[in-house]
Amino acid sequence: MASRWQIFRVASRFAMRRKATVLKPSLREVPRWLRWRTPVTEYASRIARVGGQGIWSPVEDVTLRMGGPRTGKTGELASRILDAPGAVIATSTRTDLIDLTAKVRRGKGPVYVFNPSGLGGLDSTITFDPLSGCEDPVMATHRAGDLLPSAEDNAEREHWVSLARQALAALMHAAALGEMDMAQVQAWVADPESAADAVLRLLRRSSEPTFATAAQQFLTTNERTRSSITTTIMPALGWLTDPTAKAAATGGSFDVEQLLAETGTVYMIGAEEGHTAPLVTALTAHIAREARRIASGCPGGRLDPALTLALDEAALICLIPLHLWTADMGGRNIPIHIGAQSRAQLIARWGATGAASIMTNSATVLILGGSRDPDDLNAYSMLTSDRDEDVDQKDAGGKVTGRSPRKVPVLSPGQISQLPPMTAVIVRRGMPASVGKLQMAWKRRDVKAAARTERHGEVAERWIRRRDEFAIRVAAFVDGLAEQIEPWMDRVQTWFARRAEARRAARGEVGGPERRELVHAEVERLDTTPAEREGER
Numbered sequence: 001m002a003s004r005w006q007i008f009r010v011a012s013r014f015a016m017r018r019k020a021t022v023l024k025p026s027l028r029e030v031p032r033w034l035r036w037r038t039p040v041t042e043y044a045s046r047i048a049r050v051g052g053q054g055i056w057s058p059v060e061d062v063t064l065r066m067g068g069p070r071t072g073k074t075g076e077l078a079s080r081i082l083d084a085p086g087a088v089i090a091t092s093t094r095t096d097l098i099d100l101t102a103k104v105r106r107g108k109g110p111v112y113v114f115n116p117s118g119l120g121g122l123d124s125t126i127t128f129d130p131l132s133g134c135e136d137p138v139m140a141t142h143r144a145g146d147l148l149p150s151a152e153d154n155a156e157r158e159h160w161v162s163l164a165r166q167a168l169a170a171l172m173h174a175a176a177l178g179e180m181d182m183a184q185v186q187a188w189v190a191d192p193e194s195a196a197d198a199v200l201r202l203l204r205r206s207s208e209p210t211f212a213t214a215a216q217q218f219l220t221t222n223e224r225t226r227s228s229i230t231t232t233i234m235p236a237l238g239w240l241t242d243p244t245a246k247a248a249a250t251g252g253s254f255d256v257e258q259l260l261a262e263t264g265t266v267y268m269i270g271a272e273e274g275h276t277a278p279l280v281t282a283l284t285a286h287i288a289r290e291a292r293r294i295a296s297g298c299p300g301g302r303l304d305p306a307l308t309l310a311l312d313e314a315a316l317i318c319l320i321p322l323h324l325w326t327a328d329m330g331g332r333n334i335p336i337h338i339g340a341q342s343r344a345q346l347i348a349r350w351g352a353t354g355a356a357s358i359m360t361n362s363a364t365v366l367i368l369g370g371s372r373d374p375d376d377l378n379a380y381s382m383l384t385s386d387r388d389e390d391v392d393q394k395d396a397g398g399k400v401t402g403r404s405p406r407k408v409p410v411l412s413p414g415q416i417s418q419l420p421p422m423t424a425v426i427v428r429r430g431m432p433a434s435v436g437k438l439q440m441a442w443k444r445r446d447v448k449a450a451a452r453t454e455r456h457g458e459v460a461e462r463w464i465r466r467r468d469e470f471a472i473r474v475a476a477f478v479d480g481l482a483e484q485i486e487p488w489m490d491r492v493q494t495w496f497a498r499r500a501e502a503r504r505a506a507r508g509e510v511g512g513p514e515r516r517e518l519v520h521a522e523v524e525r526l527d528t529t530p531a532e533r534e535g536e537r
Contacts, residue, residue: 001410002434004053010431011055016044023058023333025300042305045083047076047364048426048436055426055436059085059306060330061363064338065424068370072422073339074100076366077312078441080337081105081265086305088265089287091280092312095120098267100441103450109263116245116279117271126266127251128283131185134176137169137208144169146285147236147278149319154351163225164232167218170211174202182249186237189230192219238275245276254283256290260307270317281319284309288325288334295332306333314338315349323354326361338362343376365427366438369419377413384410384425384433411435 009015020035021028023043027035046054047063057063063080067073074092078100081088088105090097098120102111112126130147134140148165150158168185175185178198188195196219203212218229239245259266266287270280288309295303309329311318322338329336338358340346346355359365367380388405395401410433416425419435426434441447 002050002428002432004051006431007050007053007055007434011057011428013040013044013046013054013056016040016056016058019043019058022300023060023302024304025298025302026304028299041083042085045080046439047080047366048424048438050426050434050436055364055428055434057335057364059308059333059335060302061429062326062330062336062338062361063364063366064340064359064362065366065368066340066342066371066376067366067368067424068341068372070421071368071370071419072424072438072440073368074312075422075440075442076424076438077310077337077339079439079444080308081310082441082444082446084306084308084310086263086303086307087260088308088310089268089284090265090310090312091268091270091284091314091318093119093270093317095122095269097310097312098122098269100447102265102267103454104446105265107450109265112264112266113269114248114266114280114283115269116239116242116248116276117269118244119269119271122269124248126254127248128254128279128286129249129252130182130279130282131172131176131180132253134172137173137206137211140169140173140176140211141165142285142289143282144172146282146320148233149281150321160228160232163218164229166214167229168233168236170203170215170218171199173206173208173211174199174215177205178202182237183240183246186234186240189233189237192226192230195219235275236278239279242275245279249279254286256287257294259287260291260294260303263305268318274316277317277319280317284318285320288320288329291334292329292332295334301331302333304333306335309334309336310339311336312339313341315340315345319349321350323350323357323361326358330363342371342373343379344373363429367416367419367425367427368438369417369421369423371417374413377417380416380425381409381411381413383427384416386410 016023017036017040020038020043024038027038030038040056044056044058047057048055065073065076074094074096078097081090081097081101082104087109090101098113105111113122113124114126114128115122115124130143134143144165148161148168150161168189171185171188172182175181175188178184188199196216199215199219200212203215206212218226221229239249258264266283268280268283270276287307291303291307295301298304311322314320314322322336326336326338343355343359346358349355350358365383367383371377371380386407387410389408390403391406392400393402393404411425419425422438422440423435424438426436428434
């Protein structure tokens with residue numbers, strides 16, 4: 001297991017500070033004392049704690065976490081989103097990441113949701129049309145590749161995917177030149193014979209003649225080959241049958257440069273069924289590709305601050321070429337944090353070679369408990385290296401005759417399988433494996449503070465609403481009471497007016513002797529009670 005010195009040398013806060021000028025190019029121009037005052041979280045994040053020491057990961061590293069359900073995988077990945085110094089792209093099959101991180105991320109920049117599946121009742125706040133930019137032949141080729149992922153471990157399937165990608169790129173390029181939509185592309189794929197004239201006519205406007213050739217090969221080939229290509233393309237357009245997904249794929253492109261400048265957050269939610277996976281993949285690839293282009297023009301070829309890709313359940317909803325991206329993106333300050341259920345899941349999606357590349361390119365691998373696959377557990381056990389164990393040597397009679405060492409894994413497959421929740425085996429590049437506690441998002445102070453603020457806001461809003469309701473009720477009661485008292489008040493005012501007039505007359509202010517006598521009589525009458533007047537009668 002890793003010693004305290006090895007952790008300090010490779011994965012400590014101090015080790016991250018030593019690389020600060022590489023990880024954050026803007027620090028190259030500032031004095032050393034100011035550089036050391038810059039928070040480490042600007043270019044690294046703490047992913048676990050071993051004893052009293054933190055295990056840190058810089059923004060140039062890829063991390064991979066694998067574990068069964070409810071072992072803390074999503075909670076740890078949410079912490080990577082919260083720690084991200086710049087913009088974030090987060091994918092998931094549920095709304096957990098939004099619930100855990102959106103409140104805090106709103107304090108750093110705008111928050112967007114791309115939910116073509118409509119999961120959790122959340123509406124998409126951004127849209128993305130796969131045809132946007134496909135007037136450019138290069139962009140059309142990229143976009144077709146995003147919608148149709150490769151199948152490198154299956155030569156026959158890769159052959160058909162390659163042909164389908166060429167045909168789809170030509171059709172998307174033609175639709176973009178004709179200012180049409182993806183529904184028209186689907187119609188062309190479904191009925192190639194009827195589409196031939198329209199597609200070839202549109203492609204005559206293209207600056208790249210090879211697109212017309214590719215389209216003509218698809219449209220005029222024999223029925224069997226064309227049917228195979230069509231069958232390969234149609235799943236990539238399956239989201240067009242979903243009204244929610246179709247609505248999310250209208251409205252143009254997405255401004256990646258603005259997202260990076262605002263340090264915004266994009267949450268992409270996809271269903272496990274997979275019909276929206278090509279759409280989520282296309283938007284993810286578009287953002288990553290644009291970010292890579294922008295990074296090439298930045299000092300040191302790195303984004304500052306970094307763009308974080310947090311891919312939960314990456315093998316289910318995001319079909320990007322991770323085996324290629326993990327080798328390239330980190331050096332551009334585009335760290336990728338991958339969440340998967342098992343090594344077998346990676347193999348099923350990217351093949352044995354691709355899965356091996358992903359694990360090799362990951363600077364930090366977090367292995368959580370819950371796995372029951374012997375092959376996976378043996379592979380994880382091998383990652384922890386070996387140790388010497390003394391074994392007693394016995395003779396035929398059972399008597400110990402000596403001891404000899406043998407090599408055994410530091411952690412056995414059974415020990416890894418039984419790891420408690422929120423605990424992981426940490427395989428970090430450059431140091432031996434260790435076992436540490438992961439940082440769960442719901443235990444963080446910033447998450448608790450955001451929840452407390454929201455809770456207080458709800459209480460204050462509730463009291464304001466009650467105060468307004470009470471004021472309305474009091475006003476209604478006063479109005480009703482006033483309507484009932486008003487006639488009596490009029491009679492009282494009349495009585496006081498007459499009495500005042502009589503008193504003025506008594507003082508000789510009005511009329512002659514006869515008037516004064518009448519006034520005296522009126523005063524006497526007013527001074528007597530109704531009962532006295534009744535008795536006089």
